[in-house]
Amino acid sequence: MAPADVPLLDGPVDIRGALDLERTKAGVRPWRLPSWTRPQFPTPFCEMVVAQPSGVRMVFGTEATALELDVLITKTLNVAVEEVGPGGVFELVVDGTPAQRVVTPDGNVLVLDPAGVKPPEIIPGEPATVRFGPLPSGRKQVEIWLPQSAQVELIALRADGPVHPAEPDPRPRWVHHGSSISHCGEADSPLGTWPVVAAHTADVNVLNLGFSGNAMLDPFTARTIRDLPADWISLKLGINVVNGDTMRLRAFEPAVHGFIDTVREGHPDTPLLVISPILCPMVEDRPGPTLPVMEDGVLRFDTVGDPARLAEGALSLSVIRDALRRIVAERSATDPNLHYLDGRELFGESDLADLPDALHPNAAGYRRMGERFAALAFADGGPFAR
Known part of the structure; x- marks a missing residue:
């Protein structure tokens, strides 16, 4: 079965750990604080770290054996040390068991001065595709954990099998x-x-x-x-x-x-x-x-x-x-x-x-x-x- 598009919003995918999902030109950006807080952020550095999705994961049920996730990653160049921060990895969990890691691809670079002397600047990059598979056959619950150390815009998700809404999380x-x-x-x-x-x-x-x-x-x-x-x-x-x-x-x-x-x-x-x-x-x-x-x-x-x-x-x-x-x-x-x-x-x-x-x-x-x-x-x- 050829991979088919799965809607990121208003569909079977539950994005947990985010308190706001912003529609951007590229796709969907998870934020870890609600949208009303953003005008109160004191610095671009604060905005950047709130947009880094530590603990954010996409959760859904599926019978697919292969998944493709199109993303636009934004890593950060700290001008104080002239070093680009780590992008981290995407991590796949199947039925509660870690199954696969994929290193984040290249994308945008945010040039940021934590002292606020220089205004932030984006060096544009290209979207990329993160691929997972082969997954076990049969129905399963899948989690795709997003990297904690880079901003992520989710563009598209594709699966080569049916995708179902995630089971509710009953845990406290x-x-x-x-x-x-x-x-x-x-x-x-x-x-x-x-x-x-x-x-x-x-x-x-x-x-x-x-x-x-x-x-x-x-x-x-x-x-x-x-x-x-x-x-x-x-x-x-x-x-x-x-x-x-x-x-x-x-x-x-x-x-x-x-x-x-x-x-x-x-x-x-x-x-x-x-x-x-x-x-x-x-x-x-x-x-x-x-x-x-x-x-x-x-x-x-x-x-x-x-x-x-x-x-x-x-x-x-x-x-x-x-x-x-x-x-x-x-x-x-x-x-x-x-x-x-x-x-x-x-x-x-x-x-x-x-x-x-x-x-x-x-x-x-x-x-x-x-x-x-x-x-x-x-x-x-x-x-x-x-």
């Missing part, structure tokens, strides 16, 4: 918000991001709102979480505020309270877990800003912050952890479903060999974080125990 829903260390651009596949590893280990349905460089306690993110269905919510806070040197303690503590207050407007009793940063030696006792540098062709990060500024209210990770622990302890007296987890329990001193750029875990580090989170949060006695 976990909504997670965090930084690049939740976005997981350095993971080796979409299924290797730590929130997805944790969700698969615990057999729950995850929505990943991890935004590289943009876990800044933004009110539009809090309002989004407030309005979402969720059985559990986790907020991994602090590292971006330190590395961006965007707040002092005076502003940070009220902003954390305000973020939690907004989430609680929609989820007054939902188990809510506040997670402090993982171990990051360069800013444990020094403030930001933290900047990318190239050393012998290898990207690393380093802070230029002066420890003397801590006395003036600047933030280090040690200060952040003390503040978050105190805020949760005080609020939990009247909010028994509010919990705290020290991020160093997910990635600590014994894991530093898997922190190659001094900031982000590698693929092995992320998988270990996911396994540990599942054991700490979802197991009996944990804050997300069923």
Whole structure:
């Protein structure tokens, strides 16, 4: 049977993990925040990471043995280091079992200055086709997980057999918000991001709102979480505020309270877990800003912050952890479903060999974080125990 077109919208395909599907000139672009938030994005960098589909997957039933997906990929060139970011891979899952990975093709390049001095520029590229097969015969449920580290526009889907609507996901829903260390651009596949590893280990349905460089306690993110269905919510806070040197303690503590207050407007009793940063030696006792540098062709990060500024209210990770622990302890007296987890329990001193750029875990580090989170949060006695 020759491959036949399958509608991407208003048909059997369910695109999960996205909160908006934008029709573009090329096709359909998934976004991980709703459309009303986009006018409030403070920078093109924020827009870029929200459009990178970490945790987004296409789900449908099919009897096909071959699938073709036409896509337009947009990778990012960071002008601060003159390096094009990874595109990642597409990953196929058949009846819950990982089956195939396909490296992302070339496409557009977004030239982006994270400092905002130069306006963003698109170097146009060409669409390409991602092919999966041979798939097992017979009816099955298929998931195509999109790459977490590049923007994707879905142009067309073709299958050489019938395609049916996806089975509903009956599992409870976990909504997670965090930084690049939740976005997981350095993971080796979409299924290797730590929130997805944790969700698969615990057999729950995850929505990943991890935004590289943009876990800044933004009110539009809090309002989004407030309005979402969720059985559990986790907020991994602090590292971006330190590395961006965007707040002092005076502003940070009220902003954390305000973020939690907004989430609680929609989820007054939902188990809510506040997670402090993982171990990051360069800013444990020094403030930001933290900047990318190239050393012998290898990207690393380093802070230029002066420890003397801590006395003036600047933030280090040690200060952040003390503040978050105190805020949760005080609020939990009247909010028994509010919990705290020290991020160093997910990635600590014994894991530093898997922190190659001094900031982000590698693929092995992320998988270990996911396994540990599942054991700490979802197991009996944990804050997300069923």
